[in-house]
Amino acid sequence: MKQSISKRINIGITAGDPCGIGPEIILKALAKIDVKDVHFFIIGDYSVFKRVKDRLKYRNIKTPHFAIIRNFNNLPKISKRISLIDLDIITKRKFCMGKAHKVCGYASVEYIKESVNLAKKGIINALVTAPINKKSIHLAGYKWPGHTELMAELTKTKKYAMMFIAGHIKVVLVTTHLPIKEVSNGLRSQDIYEKIRLSHMYLKRYFNIKKPLIGVCGLNPHASDGGVFGDEEEKIILPAARKARKDKINVVGPESAESLFYKMYHKEIDI
Structure with a gap:
């Protein structure tokens, strides 16, 4: 018996920057996913x-067929495997591929906003985001440094973290989108504790x-080696x-990166 759409998993994919690599990656990936x-x-x-x-077709690269959605009221009734929700922002505007442009920055943010709305309505169960161009977003007048902070604001989430997962390797970041020279000053003991707790x-x-x-x-080489290379480990x-x-969370460290990633690789720690 055919499964109804309400019982299927619906995954949203934002296009990312219109003049970036996102749309090409999406089409190539969906052509291979079965x-x-x-x-x-x-x-x-x-x-x-x-x-x-059209450009991929000219290069004899296979791309998937997709339904085009312009009437958002029909979203729950869609039965096609792949659908494109057309926000119709770019239309026939001209811009250079690979170049920062404020219209593309605006479009990137609108794609993310719409995806969050779809998630809030329960239409999509998960979200995949294609790359955005931070400069384009700033040219459009937005100040968010990236997806993480934007989606946290849209969902009114106060406590959140960015996690990278590759197989059994899992990494959670304490600071995000900061220049290296600002990381030390950006570290707060409470923030580190919250990331541990969330993890x-x-x-x-x-x-x-x-x-x-x-x-x-x-933070420092060899986790400061007892204060030789800095004091952030001891103080923060x-x-x-x-x-x-004290909250009965199993924690090791602070340790050097090479030590922890060795333990992670050999499954001696979970994150």
Whole structure:
């Protein structure tokens, strides 16, 4: 019996920057993906994808067929495997591929806003985001440094973290989108503690790890080697780890990056 759309997994994909690599990556990836009971909603501009699709066709590169959606009231009724929600922002505007442009920055943000609305309405269950151009976004008048901060504001989320996952390797960042020279001044013990706590809760809820073991990385070479290369470990990072241990969270560190990634690779720690 055919599964209804309400029981399928609906994944939203934002197009990213219209003059970037996002639309091409999306089309190439969806041409290779063959999974059952999953529907993909691309949020972008038909004019952009049409141009990319034609260019790939000229190079004999296969691209998938997709339905074009302009009436948002019909979203829950869509039965096609791949649909493009056309926000019709770019239309026939001219811009150079690979160059920062304020219209593309504006479009990028609108794609993200629409995807968050779809998630809030329960139309999509998960979201994949194609690359955006931070300069284009700033040219459009926005000050968000990236996806993470923008989506946190749109969802009114106060406590959040960016996590990278590759197989069993998992990394959570304390600071995001900061120049290297500002990282030390940007470190706060409470922020580190909150990221440890979020990681602990996330591993238990979504990975079913009953007692996660969390490794906390130092900032300086060799985690400062007892204060030889800096004091951030002793003054900022270690207090956060101690506070987490008092809350019965299993924490090791602060340790050097090479030590922790070795342990992660050999599955001695969970994150």
